[in-house]
Amino acid sequence: MAVAHQIAATPPPAPAWLDELALQPGPPWLSMGVRTLELEEWLISDGRFDEELALKELLLATRPHEVFAALAGCEEASDEILELIQAWRAAHPQEGHAASPRADLHPLDAAGRLVQEDLCVMVESDGRYRLEAASLCFPSHWRLHDKLGHSLATIHDPVPHYAEELAAKVDTFFDRLRADRPVQRRNLSIHNHDELFRPGPHESPGSFAPDPSGVDQVWLRSERQTLVRLARTGAVLFTIKTQQCPVVALAGRPDIAAALAVKLRAEQDDLLRAGRTVPFPLWLVGWLEMCRGEPERERERARA
Ligand code: HEM
Numbered sequence: 001m002a003v004a005h006q007i008a009a010t011p012p013p014a015p016a017w018l019d020e021l022a023l024q025p026g027p028p029w030l031s032m033g034v035r036t037l038e039l040e041e042w043l044i045s046d047g048r049f050d051e052e053l054a055l056k057e058l059l060l061a062t063r064p065h066e067v068f069a070a071l072a073g074c075e076e077a078s079d080e081i082l083e084l085i086q087a088w089r090a091a092h093p094q095e096g097h098a099a100s101p102r103a104d105l106h107p108l109d110a111a112g113r114l115v116q117e118d119l120c121v122m123v124e125s126d127g128r129y130r131l132e133a134a135s136l137c138f139p140s141h142w143r144l145h146d147k148l149g150h151s152l153a154t155i156h157d158p159v160p161h162y163a164e165e166l167a168a169k170v171d172t173f174f175d176r177l178r179a180d181r182p183v184q185r186r187n188l189s190i191h192n193h194d195e196l197f198r199p200g201p202h203e204s205p206g207s208f209a210p211d212p213s214g215v216d217q218v219w220l221r222s223e224r225q226t227l228v229r230l231a232r233t234g235a236v237l238f239t240i241k242t243q244q245c246p247v248v249a250l251a252g253r254p255d256i257a258a259a260l261a262v263k264l265r266a267e268q269d270d271l272l273r274a275g276r277t278v279p280f281p282l283w284l285v286g287w288l289e290m291c292r293g294e295p296e297r298e299r300e301r302a303r304a
Contacts, residue, residue, distance in 0.1 A: 011251035023259035025266040070133035077235035078108035138196040190280040208281035257291035
């Protein structure tokens with residue numbers, strides 16, 4: 001079946017966050033990608049607010065140990081986070097978002113139930129920042145208990161190229177992060193599902209449909225992450241807001257499809273060379289290339 005036949009005449013809407021993606025192809029394969037964050041724009045509240053908060057409540061009721069954990073000693077930092085979130089929400093009131101924190105819960109658990117973001121607390125000990133507590137209802141293929149208590153370097157152990165390209169930069173960045181200079185970054189991954197709670201292992205090419213006729217079952221998942229140094233306790237709060245869209249939405253954004261095709265082709269070649277698993281279907285690059293459309297190909301021919 002021709003790949004072009006899989007591109008819908010009316011693609012689903014392409015979300016605005018697609019324009020925030022860093023799509024430069026490797027090498028280098030990883031980048032810090034941090035940008036200044038205006039505190040005014042700290043937390044995201046979108047059309048899925050009620051649905052996501054209800055899902056958090058359900059997960060916290062049915063599998064509490066998988067989605068919340070706190071080591072002893074981070075109560076003060078958690079209190080500070082709860083205060084910060086409450087103050088931010090009081091300054092940015094939204095209709096229907098008026099719930100008060102539950103006093104019977106750990107303060108980080110109470111804070112996590114007020115916002116769509118997941119909340120991770122990084123505390124410094126022996127010169128390393130470690131994950132000491134988290135309200136993590138929407139993990140993208142990792143398990144809280146595998147990472148709890150571990151340093152940034154160990155947490156990122158499974159990430160190809162992290163040790164040589166990023167580990168030192170991230171450690172220095174954490175040391176220097178200032179309370180008055182919060183930052184944001186964004187990642188992108190590709191999945192065969194759009195489930196927010198997905199702690200199990202990453203996909204492989206075989207976990208997707210065998211050819212582009214299954215492109216409707218492929219999603220882009222992006223985490224809008226923020227890093228905020230807590231002024232009083234000195235801990236670092238890492239927030240994660242997960243956003244998703246079907247990959248077929250890129251049919252409406254041929255510029256992004258083209259850039260993503262170049263990036264994924266480089267990544268795929270690098271992973272295959274190293275004998276590692278490619279976490280997306282091998283036909284996706286070809287499908288994205290088809291999305292570029294004739295105007296983009298014309299421009300490329302003119303540039304060549
Ligand atoms: C400036 C700060 C950070 C940078 C530059 C960074 C960078 C990265 C990169 C490049 C990846 C690979 C996937 C992706 O593109 O996102 C990744 C994965 C990941 N990061 Fe980070 N990260 C940072 C902070 C953190 C923090 C504070 C945590 C604490 C929970 C964290 C937890 C993870 C986890 C759990 C993964 C998935 C690892 C796995 O597959 O097991 N990151 N990070």
